[in-house]
Every structure is written in C-alpha cells, then in structure tokens.
Amino acid sequence: MEENDHTIVRAVLAGDKEAYGGLVARHSQSIFRVAFRITGDEADADEVVQEAFLRGYQRLESFESRSQFGTWIYRIAVNCALNMMTKRKIEATHRITEDADPSRLQVQVADSAADPERLLMSREIESMHQAAMQSLTATEQTAFVLRHMEERSTEEIAAALNIAPNAAKQAVFRAVQKLRRSLAPLRANA
C-alpha cells in the first residue's frame, strides 16, 4: 500500500531523509508543469522544481498536517517561479538598458526568414504571444497562467501569490487586458 504524504512527512521529520524522495517523485511532474508555464523556459523550470523541493524540505516543520502536501509544495513552486521571473525581468531590463539597439531585435526576427512561409508565420505568432506574455508583470503573468492554464480559482491564486483574492482577480484582469491589446494586430490580420 502506498504511503500517504502525511505519513512520509512524519517519517522525514523523524529522521528518515530518504522518505522525502517519495514526495519528490510523486509531485515533481506537476511542479515542473506549472514552473514551465510561468517561466516559459525549460532550464528555469528545472531550477524552480529543485528549489521548490529544497525549500519544502527546509520548511517541512512548518507544514501543517491539515493541508495537502501537493498544494503546499505547489504554492512554494509558484513563489519560486515568481521570484525567478522577477529576477529574469530585472536582468532583461539591465540588458536592454545596456545595449538598447532596436535594429538588433529586427535582426533576431529576420533570422528565422530561412524557414518556409507557414513555419515562419507560426513562429511569428508564437513569438508575439511570448512577447505579449513578457509585457506582463511577474505577478500578472503568474496569475494569468494559474487562471488560464492551470484553471486555479481566484482563492488558490491569491494563496499562492500571498495576495488578497481581489488583488488576484485584478491581476488576472489586467493580464487579459494587456494580452488582448498586444495581440490585437493578429486579430486584425486574421
């Protein structure tokens, strides 16, 4: 019979470090999925998964047995992903400030011109979507991903982001507004 999460947590706290491996194996896929959706980068998502489980282990004593371990580690992962996003956005801002060369961005788009027209179109749309997502703040992007992709409720988003439910709802709304505005040219072309 498979041990439940609470039993494993108790075993880990009693000194059985290896038992934590069972929790990692059980929840790492779902954590990777949300981490990737928020960060949009495979390597960053892997890093978030590791950091989330590391933090989870360090804070295991504060885990309350009345909540689900899956929900708890999910929230930690969202927080880690959010921190990662914030860090990446700050780094990107510095890069743009350091070498703000608009022609370089054009060159980057032009690099894919070698592909067939359809593939190019598809990549261009994907690139616009990504750019639209990048235009959101870290909180807006995370709130939108959790609402739109992960189908989490406003309360769950609020708990994961440590904000009030109304603030979470507002974050989702602002994200939708910004995305629609950014993707309006695509709609006009369609």
Added chain:
Amino acid sequence: MKHLTEEELVEYYYKDAASPGIEHHLRECDACAEAYTSLRQDLASIKLPAVPTRDASYGEQVWQSLRSSLPVYEKQKRRWLHINLLQGLSYAAACIVLIVAAFFAGRQWEHRQRPGVQSAANNQPTQPIILVVLGDHLDRSERLLVELNHANDAGAVMPVKAEAQDLLSANRLYRESAARAGDEQLSAALDRLERVLVEIVNEPEGSSPAQLARLQKEMNTDGLLFEVRVLRSRIPDQQKRSVVRTKGVSI
C-alpha cells in the same frame, strides 16, 4: 441599457461571476454578446509553448540532485526535548508562583482573622514594660493608701509624704500615658490617686488627727484603695494575654 464592462466579461469567462443577470444581458444585448465573443476568441487564441514532457524518472533525477544537500532531520527530537524542557520550566515556575501566592494568602488570611494580634504585636515592645512598671507603681500606691487609712495621728502622715512626692511625678506620667492610650478607667483612677497624692504632699507639717480624718473622708481613700486593687488585679491578666498574643516576643 447599461453595457457590461470588460472586467465583468472576464469574470464571467472565468466563471468568477456566476451571475444569471449577465447571461440574460448577453442574450438581450448584441453589443455585449459581440464583445464577449471577441474576448473568448482572443483568450482561446493565446498559445503558449507546450510543456515539455518529463519521463517517469524525472522525480528520481530531481531527488538525486537534491539528496546530498539535504541534512537529516533530527529537529523533531530536539523540538520534543525543547518542548519538554520548556514545559518543565513552566511547571516549576507555576509551582513557585503558587507556593509564594499561598504563603502570602495565608499571611493575609491570618492577619484578617485576628486583627488584635497585629495591634498587640505592634504595641508589644512598650506595653509589657508599661504594665510591669505601672504594676509596681500601683503596688506602692496601695501600700501608701493602706498606711494612710491606718494612720491614727498626724505624725503618721509624715513618713508617707516623701513616698507620695515620689509617686506623684510618676503618677502624672502614667496618667498621661493612659489617657493617650484611651484607657479611660485607668486614667480616671490615676487622676483620683494623683489628687490624693497632691493633698498628702501639700499636707502641712504637724497636721491634727481631725485634719487627717478630713483628708481620708474627702479623698475617699477607701474607695480609691479598692479601685487601685482592682487595677492591680487587671495587670497580670493583661500581661498574660499579651504574652500569648505575641508568641514569645514579650519581655
């Protein structure tokens, strides 16, 4: 007709606002229905990169990368020890507080139960001394009055004059002390004794037996002698009581 805002449409799309009013409005209002259709299309068109797949061993890989950096939890044990230590200290502190409280409560209770004990204890250093000395004074006064009562001639007054002079000054002090202490009976008796002593002291040399008889009669030395004997009989009792109350602190 008031149209739905974009925020309301977004809430409705995500089922955050399950309002039948919005549904009804969308059926009635073409503009809002069109705006909602547009919103749905926009949101449905949002395409983000597909999540890369991770095989079944992914969890194991993550665990292996973490494993070496995780310390073994021994905190649970320490926490229990910590809690036990804290509990022990709490119990000890509570016991000390209870003992101290019980001690003070006992003291307060004892004082409330026997308020006389406190006053007796407070007076304890002076009262027995006064009583012993007063007893001696009354003894001497009694002897003086007995001699005076049995004096048959004026010559018999002379030996007691010196003694009366000596007793007079002491008697004044005792009378004032008794008056201050609120002992009206003692104060009144000492006052009468003082008047007799004054008369004896002021009795001229060579008084006649008639003068002596007048003094005995006017001063009612018989009555005063009885009063002094009564006072004397009170003193040993008071001394005994004060000794009992002060629990061995008497002189």
